[in-house]
Amino acid sequence: MIVAGGLYREECLSPVWSRIFGSGGRAAAAVSQLSPGTILHAYGARQWADDARYSMEAFGVAAAITEIDADISFTYFHPLSTPELHPDPIIRQPPLKVAGEVVLRFGFVEGDVVVSADRVVYDPQHWDDVLRFHENGSQAGTLAIVLNEKELQLSTGQYEEADGAQALMARTGANIVVVKRGPRGAVVYDGELTAHVPAYVSESVFKIGSGDIFSAAFALGWAEQRLTAVEAADAASRAVAHYVASRSALLLPGMASIGEAAPDGTVGSIYLAAPFFNLGQRWVVEESVRALKALGATVFSPLHDVGTHGNAMHIASKDLEGLRSACAVLAILDGEDAGTLFEVGYARDRSIPVVVLAEAPRPESLTMLVGSGCRVVRDLTTAIYHAIWAATK
Incomplete structure (x- = not known):
């Protein structure tokens, strides 16, 4: 050739x-x-x-x-x-x-x-x-x-x-x-x-x-x-x-x-569970949303779709409403953020598949994630692809 x-x-x-x-x-x-x-x-x-x-x-x-x-x-x-x-x-x-x-x-x-x-x-x-x-x-x-x-x-x-x-x-x-x-x-x-x-x-x-x-x-x-x-x-x-x-x-x-x-079908909504409290965290959220959408996924991002204004009950109810309608969750495990971990547990309790990006985790912090059936990966691209596959029905 x-x-x-x-x-x-x-x-x-x-x-x-x-x-x-x-x-x-x-x-x-x-x-x-x-x-x-x-x-x-x-x-x-x-x-x-x-x-x-x-x-x-x-x-x-x-x-x-x-x-x-x-x-x-x-x-x-x-x-x-x-x-x-x-x-x-x-x-x-x-x-x-x-x-x-x-x-x-x-x-x-x-x-x-x-x-x-x-x-x-x-x-x-x-x-x-x-x-x-x-x-x-x-x-x-x-x-x-x-x-x-x-x-x-x-x-x-x-x-x-x-x-x-x-x-x-x-x-x-x-x-x-x-x-x-x-x-x-x-x-x-x-x-x-x-x-x-x-x-x-x-x-x-x-x-x-x-x-x-x-x-x-x-x-x-x-x-x-x-x-x-x-x-x-x-x-x-x-x-x-x-x-x-x-x-x-x-x-x-x-x-x-x-x-x-890989599953052949329509890519459903992917819920992006992630902290966004500093520039680095915000950048990862923005990159994840961009990459998911570029590959054909629909994304529910609490930062973009709910925002940060309003009291805790309002924000939590809107976030969970989006989570309940998701076909899969992509969780960015940065600093073991309490909100992200709660969303992961909430999703798994409802049998929603979860892909976790954990670049440098403490091994003991992964016990419940792995034990509840989450897929844990170490790089962003792998996380994006597996989230799309998990959300395809």
Whole structure:
């Protein structure tokens, strides 16, 4: 397989992550064992281009790196945060050119790639590039576009997913469109066929690069192994579950049979139980609300939906009213706040599932939480995903 995509520095504060990977590097590494002779075409910072070549060689990947001056990096506070892109501005480079039987093409921030292949999988990486596959002269005998819900909406102006997929196929000539929905799986549009593919549950969720793994596994299955688009998307979803739990990019034989399918249905209301009495606590609440809503959840946040004005009886009654109508609770255990712990106990007494984020707990403080059936996790992204799965009916 030929992979054309970015080689970038990736940094994350929590959980700690520091790698030179990017979409192209990660995807090439992913397919290397099952697609011998994989070639990566990318730009790379002059200061670490040789290191990247050696790293790719260790995976069995031949890296054709066009060296540039910029050391491009994506820096995350946590995996669901909006990354900071450096440097600013980024100088655009002349386009790369690749041709072959099977090509996986990603969007670049510093350049472009002109591809010609029998089968192409295109992951644009940004909504502004979704409709531009052919603009630079790229050609594909059969074209599959893989993108997320937001990219589809913004690029087509259609907020009904099926309408957006049909519009995208009409405007680009794509034969297949795969729409990724994060914890809610993906939907495959293949001509007149529409099929939902589930997400697969993992104990932990490391989100950075998960979309790259999906596209790589889909390209391997559909473009090289000639699986149907639905079969390839299902295998890709399982590969993502393995990656987000292990952070290992390699696709290995047998992955197509692993994984427990996440619930398939409507995401109900999620009650956010958390203290919000200082800036740090307030920031976590705001980030949690933003991330949950971005992934399709409805959120009841006492801070936003009830507020802090009024007497204790008024606030408590309104909070509990929202809690009783919730399908799941996401509890931020910061400092063992009494209100948060009360809400957790209230929810469990009513058999409402609870996901607890406890980053640095005292072991003895978790006894009643674990004993009453709460799922306790250590990072925000994992908590967000498991709360959505718990609220899906």
